[in-house]
Amino acid sequence: MKYQIFLAAALLLGACNRDKNEVGTEGMNAAATEASDAAANPTVDNPNVVSENEAPNPNAPVMKFTESEFDFGDIKPDTKVHHTFAFTNTGKSPLLIEDATASCGCTTPSWTKEPVAPGAQGTLEVQFDSRGKQGIISKQVAVRANTQPTITTILIKGNVLTADAKKPL
Structure with a gap:
């Protein structure tokens, strides 16, 4: 009897883990795609650099x-x-x-x-x-x-x- 309960529990846990891995793999693939897109098109907001759209202030202190x-x-x-x-x-x-x-x-x-x-x-x-x-x-x-x-x-x-x-x- 104990053996049957153990076997049933092992099958249930194995089935649950398999589902999680499939979902996890899809999620990881989507995250990897987003990360590679971000690496290909990086956008950096650096307040120390004047953007191309913004002209330097000729009256700024130096x-x-x-x-x-x-x-x-x-x-x-x-x-x-x-x-x-x-x-x-x-x-x-x-x-x-x-x-x-x-x-x-x-x-x-x-x-x-x-x-x-x-x-x-x-x-x-x-x-x-x-x-x-x-x-x-x-x-x-x-x-x-x-x-x-x-x-x-x-x-x-x-x-x-x-x-x-x-x-x-």
Whole structure:
């Protein structure tokens, strides 16, 4: 009797699974077709790129950094170093930095909060904390502003020494 119940249950489960696989295969084929169509005709909505239909704003602010990269050189372990990047608004309208985001939690940006008039200068200070770091570092800061494109990237780099490393005299 137990054998007959087991056999009946196995047949029922096998029949259910077969139905699911057939439906699943059809669904997977449809999903694969949709994915290949999307790959053949990709549409990307990138707010940092002016579309073909949209002309660039000739009056937009322009953020021009004096330097877009800074090398700290050798950095002592467990120290904080900082560098101030200067920029000028070479555009025709006030520049406003909305946000600055670092590629790592060990890097902290702070920037001019008030609008920077055309021809005026602003600053962006970047602090790097070497605690827990060792060797060559390279960190990016993405600055989002009302410029075209909206994101400008600056870079800091350096070499975090080991605790037992001694600098030559």
